[in-house]
Amino acid sequence: MKFDIITIFPKVITEYLTVGVLSNAIKKGIVEVNVHDLRKWTKDNHRSVDDTPYGGGPGMIMKIEPVYDAIKELKKQNTVVALTTPKGEELNQKKLMEYSENTDLHMIILCGRYEGFDQRIHDNLVDYEFSIGEYVLSGGELPALVLVDGISRLLPGVLGNEESLVSESFNDGTLEYPQYTKPEEFNGWKVPDVLLSGNHKEIASYRQSLKKSV
Ligand SMILES: C[S@@+](CC[C@H](N)C(=O)[O-])C[C@H]1O[C@@H](n2cnc3c(N)ncnc32)[C@H](O)[C@@H]1O
Structure with a gap:
């Protein structure tokens, strides 16, 4: 699976890719992530990627020109061009799962800044517009990382223990049960007795009873 992320702040993305x-x-x-500076596709001396809005x-x-050239260079036959925008379809685990099933996926992700993209980019160059929630961020870098991270961790071989995907929140329309680790007691706050009992059947039914539906 391959992602090409286009941004004017590549450093924001590359740092995150080095951990975890x-x-x-x-x-x-299992995953290839290439990060591109949009200014690479500018042609003027100022390397401009933005301009004032028509109509004030x-x-x-x-601007459309560098985005158009970037897509033209990077796009292959089955590429999905995704664009980050608060106006897009809200991302959820179901969508991440759908994309994770396409192991040949090649996705270009456009990270906006300023007031967003020229509408002609939305209308003519993009297959999938997504939002990560009903709020406005300063840029599309975090949403792009949310998408790449969310898809990648679902791919076979990525997580150390793939069992964690089974009980994870949203997997089966529920939120994960509460988890604890050592010590058994801290500050007077105790781990529930059942989890220390060693009785796997009781532990499983206790956990099941605490899973919340979404
Ligand atoms: C300041 S925002 C632009 C907001 C735009 N003027 C509006 O009112 O819808 C700049 C960029 O951040 C990204 N962005 C901000 N909030 C986002 C969200 N909730 N989901 C996805 N992308 C977002 C988009 O790439 C957007 O182009």
């Missing part, structure tokens, strides 16, 4: 589950997935060759109004809008 995603870093392992990349090292194992606050802020700057991301």
Whole structure:
């Protein structure tokens, strides 16, 4: 599975890729993530990626030309071009699972900044517009990482123990049961007795009873 992330702040993305589950997935060759500076596809001396909005109004809008050229260079036959926007379809675990099932997936992800993208990018160059929630962030880098991380950890061989995916929140329409680790007691706050009992049947039914539906 391959992701090409296009941003004007590559450092924000590359740092995250060096740690934890995603870093392992990349090292194992299960996922490839390339991070591109959008300015690479600019042609003017100022390397401009934004300009003022037609019709007036606050802020700057991301220009179509560098985005068009970037997609033209990176897009293959079955590429999904995704765009981060608060106006997009809200991301959820079901969508991540759907994408994780397509192991040949090649996705280009466009990270917006300023007031977002020229509408012609939305209308003509993009297959999937997604939001990570009903709030506005300063840029699409975090949403892009949310998508890549969320898909990658579902791929076979990425997690050390794939059993954790089974009981995980949202997997079967429920939220995961509460978990504890050592010590048995801290500050007078105790681990529930049943978890210390060693009775696997009782533990399983206790956990099941605490799973909340979503
Ligand atoms: C400041 S926002 C632009 C907001 C836009 N003017 C609006 O009102 O919808 C800049 C960029 O951050 C990203 N972004 C912000 N919030 C997001 C969210 N909830 N989900 C996905 N992307 C988001 C998008 O790439 C967006 O183009």
